[in-house]
Amino acid sequence: MSDPHNRIKTLYVFLSHGLESGPHSTKVQALKTLVDEQDAMIPVVLDYRGMASPSQRLDHLLSVIDERGARPEETILVGSSMGGWLSAAVSQRTPVLGCFLMAPALGLAHYPDPAPRIGARHAFIIHGWRDEVVPPGPVMQQACDQRLPLQVMDDGHRLQHSLEALTHEFERFLMLCRSSP
Secondary structure (H helix, E strand, C coil), X not given: CECXXXXXXXXXXXXXXXXXXXXXXXXXXXXXXXXXXXXXXXXXXXXXCCCCCHHXXXXXXXXXXXXXXXXXXXXXXXEECHHHHHHHHHHHHCCEEEEXXXXXXXXXXXXXXXXXXXXXXXXXXXXXXXXXCCCHHHHHHHHHHHCCCEEEECCCCCCHHXXXXXXXXXXXXXXXXXXXX
């Protein structure tokens, strides 16, 4: 939804948690709080509990985006782990305004498409050097192949010791998306 003079457009920010996490996780709630503080940004926190397969979760995310009527140029996808993979997979189908990915589950052979091409006007990836669930190598390779901004932290998969840096980068990312014409 946009104002009649196209000065301020409403942006939808879809936040997707990981496989073993939930909508009330520390990261999701911290990022939601930052979105809540912004003018003309609507946070949508997804709940994938009870949906184990990536395909099932992907269908759910696509249906929620459709239900909200979010246009791609007004959509920011945010995801952690499997939620990062979901965000990348959606952006591959329909390029969006932004993708902010935290320890995205890229390069994992048991996913329907292990390396979806991230299709976003603005993208940013944060990953942990000591990620024990998603090795950093394939994520770094995809960032390199697509020339995407990547920050690798001295942290594990949950990025629990990097929350302050993560929220700082997310706030900067939101401003970048907001300033896009």
